[in-house]
Amino acid sequence: MTAASPSTPAEIAELLAFYASAGVDDALEDAPINRVAEAAAKSAERRPAERAPAAPRQEARPEGRTAPEQAPERVENPPAPLSGLDASTIPDAPARVRAAAAVPDEAQAAAARQLAASASTLDELRQHMAAFDGCNLKFTAKNLVFADGNPNADLMLVGEAPGRDEDLEGLPFVGRSGRLLDRMLAAIGLDRNSAYIANVIPWRPPGNRTPTPHETEICRPFIERQIELVNPKVLVNLGGPSAKTLLNTTEGILRLRGNWRVHTTASGIAIPAMPTLHPAYLLRTPAHKKLAWRDFLEVKAKLRTLE
Ligand code: URA
Numbered sequence: 001m002t003a004a005s006p007s008t009p010a011e012i013a014e015l016l017a018f019y020a021s022a023g024v025d026d027a028l029e030d031a032p033i034n035r036v037a038e039a040a041a042k043s044a045e046r047r048p049a050e051r052a053p054a055a056p057r058q059e060a061r062p063e064g065r066t067a068p069e070q071a072p073e074r075v076e077n078p079p080a081p082l083s084g085l086d087a088s089t090i091p092d093a094p095a096r097v098r099a100a101a102a103v104p105d106e107a108q109a110a111a112a113r114q115l116a117a118s119a120s121t122l123d124e125l126r127q128h129m130a131a132f133d134g135c136n137l138k139f140t141a142k143n144l145v146f147a148d149g150n151p152n153a154d155l156m157l158v159g160e161a162p163g164r165d166e167d168l169e170g171l172p173f174v175g176r177s178g179r180l181l182d183r184m185l186a187a188i189g190l191d192r193n194s195a196y197i198a199n200v201i202p203w204r205p206p207g208n209r210t211p212t213p214h215e216t217e218i219c220r221p222f223i224e225r226q227i228e229l230v231n232p233k234v235l236v237n238l239g240g241p242s243a244k245t246l247l248n249t250t251e252g253i254l255r256l257r258g259n260w261r262v263h264t265t266a267s268g269i270a271i272p273a274m275p276t277l278h279p280a281y282l283l284r285t286p287a288h289k290k291l292a293w294r295d296f297l298e299v300k301a302k303l304r305t306l307e
Pocket of ligand 1: 162178
């Protein structure tokens, strides 16, 4: 594959828009590498007998295309990598592209920490998050998914990240897994008037991909402050990512679930936390619903003791 370098601001903006929509948020190398050609070359090396029949196809290949048998190709005149561009200086780049080109880094996490700490109410926190441009996920999401339910509730549940339905409505857990979550809450006599629901990540990752550790670190101060401001009596971590992020553990959810842990807020408040299975997992693995049922009964009992 060869590619001409984008040279005009409009071409560079178009390339950045392509990167952003493809979910590219980090530059690993200074020059692009054609991984497809690399993989094809490796597999051809492993299967020499298959190389001969491939030769005629190579002749027919249009000029400029790479034969799989060739050595991995570095793109000639590669487009400038994301890290080598300061998109904020490109006058024609749309605002969302300019901002999306900001590669998440420690500075963004520090900015998020400062912003989150400065919010003294949930409304302020929501406004700060809506104005925050340091997480690339914001630029592919349609809405900020802040929370649903009652901020004065004794129980707060935290999931991983919004999906398509949540992104469209701007509310957490409104899709299929949300409907199951509603039934799980109803089973212990609760609903969205008596529980508060949020996510670790408030913007939908494109194509529902797993949020990167960078993105999680950038968003972590917001959910931690949200928990601190709600100050629930009991926290439920829905799924591994929520449990790992908020309980500072690397243990898998199947080992964690069903055992009380503690979430400690920045100001030192210790909140009992119950890690449990994510409703989306339960939809795929209904045999494990009984485990989540046990966890929810634990939560119900704990709330009773704290009344
Ligand atoms: N899964 C989550 O973790 N959160 C949502 O809001 C929806 C699905």
